Structure formats: structure tokens, C-alpha cells
Amino acid sequence: MAKRGGAADVWLHLLEVAAWCGGTAILGFVLALVLPFLSITNLFLLPVVAVSLRLGLVPALAATAIGLLSGMLFYEPFLEIEVSEPRDVVDLVVFAVIGVTLSLLGDGLRRTTLALRRRQDDLSSLYALSHDMARAADRPALLAVLASHLSRTVDHPVAVLDLGSQSAAEGAPVLPEAVRAAVPEVLPATEHETAIIRSGAEVWVVAAIGQASGQPLAVAARLEEADAADGEAMARIRSMLADAASSMERLGVAHALEQQQLRDKAEAVRNSLLDAASHELRTPLATILGTLTALRQAPPVEQEGPLRDIADLAADECRRLDRVIQTILDAGRIRSGEIVVRPTVVESADLVDVALRHSNLRLRDHTVVRQLPADPPLVSVDPVLVEQALVNILENAAKYSPAGSAVTVLVEARGDKVAIAVTDQGAGLAPGEVDEIFGRFYRGDQGRTIAGSGLGLSIARAFVDASGGSITVASDGPGRGTTFTLLLPRQAAQDDHADDL
16 A cells, blocks of 8 residues: 655655746746736635645645745846735735635635545445445355455455454465464444554454354454554554444444354255255156156057047146256256266257257147247357257247237347357246346246246256356346346358368
8 A cells, every 4th residue: 555645645746836936936937927917916825725635734824834935026026036015924914814714715725525435436336346245146145245345445455354253265375373363352442443463474353243143243354564663654454454444333234144143054955845846846756757758659549639639738738847856956056056068069950959949839829930040050068058048048038928919039149259049928027137137036026927937947047157158138128028148159151161171
């Protein structure tokens, strides 16, 4: 952190004062030649006002003194620092009084303006922090948000210590064990203040920000050796960290961490139940589907049209239920990081055909419009993952679109990417939903009355991301449809036949 108020700043301030006064003196000489009756001394009030608003009281008083001496040059005898007329002495005294008054007023206005700007910056920073905290998906993410915010505020690496779980934010500096062990001992005696802990060559400034689950929360800033040895810099950093910690406490960080911990536990229980239920359902569902398949092939059913249709419908519904269960299991694979990617060069049209075939039951009440090029581009992806992602998006389009409406599937090359866009004429998205639609278990206002797990789109994004692609979503608003676009890595056609050359 750069030191403020050093010798370099003093010289810069003096140079600026001299520049203002020198420029005013030149202007005075020009005006004295043109308007000899003008009181040139009053011109030197201009640099006093400018310097007081820019640099503060001391430089403004210096500008007043320089202006006082410079003003003497314009009295008789001309260009000499000497005053012979009593009226000129009175003029200079009045100038000095006005100059000091303007210096005080300008400095006060400057301080007030700076305080208001700092207040505005603090409020904007706290608003951004509260917004980021609300978007944090879990406890580590929330700790990372706090650590990042405090590091920017203090301009030093900052760690957020959750002493109840012995965890720290990802990317934050690692605290030595001696410092971590000493934090609980120094915090109770220094509430709303800061404590200094030394560990070898490192110096840490620590402050409390409340308690979560009965255990203290603290922030620790690691200082550079130069700052630790500089009393002024140390005092400034301690003051900034104390103010930041106080703001964190007023913002209810400890309560937010407790609530996030409860949500994490609830999420873990829900995921465990979903995984267990999914595995338990898979076995009987496979038995039912096998039985229906055998029943469908029996001669009495095969020869009886209505029975055959019923058996086909029941089998299709079983397959759809199997895909729902597979979706829940896929969510578990994503959560545990067990996605296995097997990149393969495939034709983009084949991905669309397979996905449409798997989504046939869902799309039976819709008109599917295919817009495929004559020579479909190749992509290098894991076809299983991308096909499942497309199925999820197609079924989502069918689910939120009225019966009889069109679902359009477009394939086109876009530079080094291949775009597969699925457009529906359904419920659409509100502006705020565009950023939330891929969240796990997210259910928009339009989907409250429609059955679903809220996992399909989050899984689709995870699968496409794993294959090196991305998904974007666009909508003109509620009731105006939605377009999901998969951008997949394009594979040049000649690469696929390189071995034949």
C-alpha cells in the first residue's frame, strides 16, 4: 500500500501551488498593461479557492501567502516587494483576511465532499457485497465473497476465519497454525478493535465480525514487512480493518453464515434422500419396463390395436420416468465431480436426431421445425452428455409451451463453434430469471404449477460445460418464448479424414 502524505506528495503540492500562483501572476501582468486601474491583488484569490478545494488548508494558506507577496509587485513602486500607500496596506490586509477565510471554507467544503464520496463508496460496496452474499451457493463461496471484499477494502490479503468449522475462504492467504490458535485468545479482549499477532516474520492484524453457531468469526489481514514497521501505515490498516469488521457485523455476516450452514445441511439431506430414492426406484422400474415390453410382444396384445397402444404408452412413460431418475443420479454425479468425458467427433445433426427421438413422447403435441444445413458441421464433444443436455432442453421447451405450438431446432456454424438453438413459443422469462434459470432446483414463477424437479437445465449446463461448450438463454419477456443456444467446439471436416490423406 502506498504511503500517503509523504515527502513526494508535499513537493507535488508545492509545485501545484506555485503553478497556480505563477499562472495568476502572468495573467496579472497582462491585465495590468491593458487595465492599469484594475486591482490585480484580488486575482490571487482565485488560486486560493482552487487550491483549498483540491489540496486542503495548508496548501491554501501557502497560496494566500504567495498571493500576498505577489500582490505587492503590482503596487507602487511597480515590481518591487514594497508598499508605500496606506490604502495599499489596507488592501493587502483585507486580501489576507479574505484569503484565510476562503482557505478555511474551501478546506471544509473539500473535507465534506470527500466524506460524502467515501460514504457513497462504502454504501455501494456494501450493497455489492450483500448482493454477492445473496448469490453465494454455499458456505465456502460466502467466505470467499467476504475475503475478496475485505482484501479490496484493506488492500492487503485477508482471510475470513470460521473458527467453528476451522475453515477459510478459497484463495485467501493461509494462516499459520500459531496464528489460528491465538485468534480465539486475543479476540474477546479486543472486541470492536484489532489485535496484532506475530508469527515468525509474518504480522497479522485480526478483528472479530461476530459469532456463528456459538463460535467466533474473525478476519485477519497479512501485512507486508514495510507496513508492519511503519507506525503510520500500521495505524491506518488497523483502523480500516476495524471499520470493515464493524460493517461486516452490522451487515449480519455471522447470521448469514449460520443460515447458509443450515441451507447446506438441508441440501445435503435432500441430496442423500434423492440419491437413495433414485437407486431404490431404478430396480422395480426396470422390472416393470421389461414386463411391459414382453407383454407388448405377446400375440393377443400385438393383434389388438387398443391394447397395443396402451402397452406402448405405458412403456414410454416408464422410459420417461427412468430418464427422470437418471437426471437425479446425474445431479449426484455433477455434485461429486464424477462426470467422465469421452470426446468424439460427431455430426451435429446426429446429436439433434437422437435427442429428438428420445424426446418424442414429450414433443408429441408440438410441431417440431428443423433448420439444419445441407452439410451439417462436425463437433468434438461427448455425444452422450450433449445428447442428454439437448433432451433436457427439448423437454423443457415442450413442458413450458402450449400444445400445438412450434419448437424450432436450428443448427449453424459460428466461427470455431457450432450453435444448436432450441426456440419455443412458451412462457418466456422475466429479465431477472435469465441469470437464475440454470440454478439447481430453480423454479420460476411460470413453473410453479408445472411438474418438474428443477434440475434439468442445471444438468444440461454442467454436461455441455464438461464437453467444452456453453449454453446461453435469451427471451423477449414473459409469454414471448425462450431460446436456448448450445455453443459446441467445431471440428474441421478435413481433420476427420486426416488419416486418409
